Amino acid sequence: MLFNSLDFAVFLPIVFVLYWFVFQTSLKLQNILVVVASYIFYAWWDWRFLALILFSTIVDFTLGLLIFKEQNDSKRRVLLFLSVFVNLGLLGFFKYFNFFVENFIQAFSFLGMRLQYSALYIILPVGISFYTFQTLSYTIDIYKKRLEPTTNVISFMAFVSFFPQLVAGPIERARDLLPQFETKRVFSVDKAKDGLKQALWGLFKKMVIADNCALFVDEFFGNHEAYSGSALLIGAFFFTIQIYCDFSGYSDIAIGVSRLFGFNLSKNFAFPYFATNIAEFWRRWHISLTTWFKDYFYIPLGGSRGTKVMQVRNTLLIFIVIGLWHGAAWKFVVYGFINGLHFLPNIIRGRKKKIIQNQNELIPSIQTGLGILKTFGFLVIVRVFFRAEDLSSALGYLQRIFSRSLFAIPEFANRVGALYLMVLIVVFMTIEWFGKQNAYGIEVLGGTWKRKYRWGFYYVLVFFIFYFYAKPQQFIYFQF
Numbered sequence: 001m002l003f004n005s006l007d008f009a010v011f012l013p014i015v016f017v018l019y020w021f022v023f024q025t026s027l028k029l030q031n032i033l034v035v036v037a038s039y040i041f042y043a044w045w046d047w048r049f050l051a052l053i054l055f056s057t058i059v060d061f062t063l064g065l066l067i068f069k070e071q072n073d074s075k076r077r078v079l080l081f082l083s084v085f086v087n088l089g090l091l092g093f094f095k096y097f098n099f100f101v102e103n104f105i106q107a108f109s110f111l112g113m114r115l116q117y118s119a120l121y122i123i124l125p126v127g128i129s130f131y132t133f134q135t136l137s138y139t140i141d142i143y144k145k146r147l148e149p150t151t152n153v154i155s156f157m158a159f160v161s162f163f164p165q166l167v168a169g170p171i172e173r174a175r176d177l178l179p180q181f182e183t184k185r186v187f188s189v190d191k192a193k194d195g196l197k198q199a200l201w202g203l204f205k206k207m208v209i210a211d212n213c214a215l216f217v218d219e220f221f222g223n224h225e226a227y228s229g230s231a232l233l234i235g236a237f238f239f240t241i242q243i244y245c246d247f248s249g250y251s252d253i254a255i256g257v258s259r260l261f262g263f264n265l266s267k268n269f270a271f272p273y274f275a276t277n278i279a280e281f282w283r284r285w286h287i288s289l290t291t292w293f294k295d296y297f298y299i300p301l302g303g304s305r306g307t308k309v310m311q312v313r314n315t316l317l318i319f320i321v322i323g324l325w326h327g328a329a330w331k332f333v334v335y336g337f338i339n340g341l342h343f344l345p346n347i348i349r350g351r352k353k354k355i356i357q358n359q360n361e362l363i364p365s366i367q368t369g370l371g372i373l374k375t376f377g378f379l380v381i382v383r384v385f386f387r388a389e390d391l392s393s394a395l396g397y398l399q400r401i402f403s404r405s406l407f408a409i410p411e412f413a414n415r416v417g418a419l420y421l422m423v424l425i426v427v428f429m430t431i432e433w434f435g436k437q438n439a440y441g442i443e444v445l446g447g448t449w450k451r452k453y454r455w456g457f458y459y460v461l462v463f464f465i466f467y468f469y470a471k472p473q474q475f476i477y478f479q480f
Contacts (some may be wrong), residue, residue: 001044002474003253004207011041012257019261020187027184031158034181034261038163042126049125052090057160059086060135064142064149076143083139091132094124099328126478127167129325133292135160138174140296147175155181162263164254168247168477170268170288177265185262194443195259200461201442202252205245208464209428211473212421213242219412221387224397229406232397233380234418239387240380241425244273246476247286252440271436273429276371278342278378289325293318304347311347316340326386326480331394335385342378360437 001007015037023029043050063083070076092100141147150156159178165171220227220235227235251268258265272284282290294303298318302310316337323336361368381398388394412418428441435441446454 001041003250003257004203004469004473007044011037012260016260024187027182028154030185031154031181034158034163035154035161038158038161038166041163042161042166045126046123049128052125052128053131053161056087056090056132056135057157059083060139060160061149061153061156064139065151067139067142068149080139080143083136087132087136091128094122094128096324096328097122124479129480130169130171131160131166133171133289134174137171137292137296138178141174150174150178150182152182162258164257164263165265168250168254168475168480169286170251170254170266171292172266172288177263180263187262191259191262195256197256197442197458198259198440199253199256200458200465201440202249202254202256203465204461205249205252205428206475208468209421209424210242210246210249212424212468213238213245214473216412216414216418216421217242217387221389221393221397224393224400227400227412228408228410229401229403230408231410231412232401233406234410234412236380236384236387236397236401238418238421240376240383243383243386243476244269245428250475250477255440267439271432273376273379274372274433274436275375276368277375278339279346281375281379282339289322293322293325297321308348308350312344315343315347319343329390331385331388331391334391334394335382338382338385362434 001011015033019030019033023033039050039053042053060083063079067076067079067083070079138147138149142149155178158181159172159174162172162177217235217239220232221239224232224235248269255265255268266288268286268288270284270287272281275281275284298314301314301317303314304311306314319336319340320333321336323332323334323339326332326335364372381401384397384401385391385394388397431445432441435443435445438444446457449457
């Protein structure tokens, strides 16, 4: 079920009414409703994969209790290993099995050994990377004695399957979200209004900006040989905007919808395109994933401690793994590797990237502006690897960009539509700039306006959403 679908527009009010007006007197019944609603929400794609969520839930709930009760360190490690093996085993099979087998066979072919293999037709369960990391962090935190396990299986099931963030995050830690399922929620009008406003902004980003960028992105990336470098650069620019508005739009909707039910989810984006260098960008982009890898992968490897060689190794490894997390393809590995390379000069020189604080600037200074443009320009180019069909297509796309045709007048269909979209993007980014001190772009926008002007602005957003509404497009990160 998509957030931007008519199905969800019917589903959400029904769950909301049952949650607050039928089961409001019983915390247990509210949590059961969340579990049932979440399973229905997920089953809308493919009911067969509910068994995977249920299996992961039961395994980690049980192992969490066993790890906590076990006093023998060796047995505790075995139980943790079992949790890691089950979770990463499922993720590895569904997401990476064919990729690794195919590359294994290709490696043997270089040695002159021909192996026969028929690829398995494996359907990737929606959101498996997200809920797998969420349950895995639960058992790791219990093992590290940062968290005590819950004995309430319904609360744990609700934590794992909570429908607003089930399929594309934010990836929540149990210590933050699980206690909210074990505490009575009280309806707050102000909280609900704020949630609706954030969800509205998320829908605008997704349906007005991202989905319209997608029309041009699909055209350029689908047949890059037919376009000049200047046109392809516009396509890369539109994709850079698309992926941000698509994914951060999902996060805004998820956080906003959660607030309707009395829950607070973690912030997943902090206006990353206003970052002045790549280190700052990765502190602002998909925060729940980058902090997960930092806590459970980078720091255990040694982090920024040790020799320069170890620091370089750890940095490249974490970015390669982050790239591979996005998909079983070499283009994602290269995408992560290039981002990692961007950090190395400062590691080698022994200097940390300076974070230029631009949060309080009404108008960006020259230093801030140049830093933002340089970082954004890098992202436009490197994201070609992210969007292209494969590594070969990405290299071909970039080769066309960095050719003489880069200086030609771009020729493509619907240039007028692209111009209008550019104007929309400028307006959108301006709103985000002036709202960058807040949780989301329009959190305080219009707070001092007269009621009719404030509501007029919201109606304009709603009008644009319905005006650009067509066939709902799947969120990009559902494939990860």
